[in-house]
Amino acid sequence: MILTKNATRDEVIQQVLTEAVRTSEPQLISLVEKIDPIDPFLFYAEGTTIADHRTFWKSAEGDVVIAGVGSVTRLRASKGDRFTELENQWKSLMEEAVVYDQYDQKGTGPVALGGFSFDPKKKRTELWKNFPDHQMTVPSYLLTKNGSEHYFTINALVFPDDHKEQLKFQWDQDRERLLSATSHDFIPPEIIAKEEIDPEEWKQSVKKATEDILNGKLDKVVLARELQLVFDEKIDPAQVLQHLEDSQSNSYLFAIESDGDYFVGATPERLVKVENRELTSACLAGTVPRGATDEEDRLLGESLLNDEKNLEEHGYVVQMIRDAVEACSEEVDIPEHPVLYPLKNLQHLYTPVHAKLNEEHTLLDVVSRLHPTPALGGLPSADAVDYIRGKEQLDRGWYAGPVGWFDSRQNGEFAVAIRSALLRKDRASLFSGCGVVKDSIPEDEYEETAVKLMPMLSVLGGAPWTTLKQ
Known part of the structure; x- marks a missing residue:
């Protein structure tokens, strides 16, 4: 250059x-x-x-x-x-x-x-x-x-x-x-149809996954599902982004166009950031809703911090990210215990990661080692991805993949594309997943995915739309 x-x-x-x-x-x-x-x-x-x-x-x-x-x-x-x-x-x-x-x-x-x-x-x-x-x-x-x-x-x-x-x-x-x-100027579209794609079959896939985990085929797998919306007008991604900005604080916003379709989202999950070789990553796994009152919110957060299933799931993510970062970095710093990461609709278990990227490695090297994390794939990683490929009904496409940017100075950042939607003219497909382990209950996992769908669903149909003005 x-x-x-x-x-x-x-x-x-x-x-x-x-x-x-x-x-x-x-x-x-x-x-x-x-x-x-x-x-x-x-x-x-x-x-x-x-x-x-x-x-x-x-x-x-x-x-x-x-x-x-x-x-x-x-x-x-x-x-x-x-x-x-x-x-x-x-x-x-x-x-x-x-x-x-x-x-x-x-x-x-x-x-x-x-x-x-x-x-x-x-x-x-x-x-x-x-x-x-x-x-x-x-x-x-x-x-x-x-x-x-x-x-x-x-x-x-x-x-x-x-x-x-x-x-x-x-x-x-x-x-x-x-x-x-x-x-x-923008005329907000109205939802004229909404369909969950095979919810009962999805619950059965969760039940089958718990049986396969108990039989030793794998330790954990993340299963995702789809919600489809149909609107009376073509969706404007600029307005969706603005509405996400207004409603989803502490989230990464992204929109990528390809041949007329748009993949848009507001994800809380950083994969990795590199700036002047300083590396920052995050372990984000374990979810509960926000409370309606401060006291309810506090109690939900405390229950998450002490929930064995969520702590186990979070621990998987921490260990995988530690192994990936240590392979290409030095001065790795990861706290022993997670803290709460609050969003508007949800709160998560969160552990930050800091390190110094070695000279011979790049941002994309780290992305390739981190993707997919156990929070989006499962454990062991290769077995979980194979299982998803064969058993999951959904074609994830870019959902749960890395999205981000890099420049000519080796700076950049990638996030994990959750809390997202694929916009196809007057149609939107929303995606949500959850980690399945040996004691997962299908109905509980279904409810968790419903909670995770709410950020995008509320933006596309549940709150007032505005006009962008400077």
């Missing part, structure tokens, strides 16, 4: 054009500027006037928001280890990129956003036909919010027959449109 700070913007563009002519190959250019604050949700919404392909990410802490419009390139592995192959593609792309950047901020310049399916070996159904097994997109236009500072990035492939003034005109025209949006 060629990082340019001293030259002017025009000089950098001319340099890239000259190289494109010399090599007869397109050249990746990235231009970063600091801008006045703008609402990322309006930026994302306005993106439809320029390109259908849009991506969105917001950290649980709210300190990093990244919204992408358009697509310069999409990284997809064709064979072998999908994480390793994508890493190699990214390195190759960055070797020739020319970046004009005077700020050196995470999440700016060339950034890839996207995700991975839960299980690449699972037979794909019609539900997820528009989503490939994995996809990381480098957006054409990128808004990045770091704390209180905002940055705008133009990423483009410059071809030998391009003209500098024409490129500048198009970029400036799109920039003005994206950064000047002040509102996004």
Whole structure:
């Protein structure tokens, strides 16, 4: 990667054009500027006037928001280890990129956003036909919010027959449109049909799983199910994101488009974050609802902290993440006991993880070691995934897979795509799962999945909708 700070913007563009002519190959250019604050949700919404392909990410802490419009390139592995192959593609792309950047901020310049399916070996159904097994997109236009500072990035492939003034005109025209949006009108759709997919069969699958666990086939398995909604109008993902922002604090927000469908969610579960080689992960397993009163809330939290089944399930996740992080890091710090992690509708058992990533490893190395965690797959991991592949009715697609971003400086973050929905024009599929162990009771597990469906269900049909305004 060629990082340019001293030259002017025009000089950098001319340099890239000259190289494109010399090599007869397109050249990746990235231009970063600091801008006045703008609402990322309006930026994302306005993106439809320029390109259908849009991506969105917001950290649980709210300190990093990244919204992408358009697509310069999409990284997809064709064979072998999908994480390793994508890493190699990214390195190759960055070797020739020319970046004009005077700020050196995470999440700016060339950034890839996207995700991975839960299980690449699972037979794909019609539900997820528009989503490939994995996809990381480098957006054409990128808004990045770091704390209180905002940055705008133009990423483009410059071809030998391009003209500098024409490129500048198009970029400036799109920039003005994206950064000047002040509102996004929206007519909220209404739910006209709702269907749980084979709930009784799902309960029977839980019962069968407990029998298989008692017979020693595996220790734990996570089984998921689907709820389908039909609306009277096409669903607007920008409005869904805004509503998730309003209602789901302490959650990661994401939206990934693929061939007209959108995978959207507000997940509490971080997989891994790397910033300046400082690694942060989290163990999140064990769930109860929030209470209607402070006292009820406290009692529910205390019961969770002392519940043997949930503590056992949480312990599985802690040990797996410890093993994965220690394999590629040093100075690993994991507390002995979990604490409560409260959300609006739910509270979870939570154990933070901190470490220093070794120089020879990357963010995607860690993602490949952590996915799937016992909280979304089971134990032993390979046996549980095989069991899910053969027994689970649902085609999970990207549900429970890693979603996130990384930049050219080896910074990035991935979360686990739960509390999510697949939006297909006027239809939405919501997903929820629970960990099944030897003493699981099917009706109790069904009720737990119903609780976990509530965050997305309330956003799509249970609370007032608003108009986005700056």
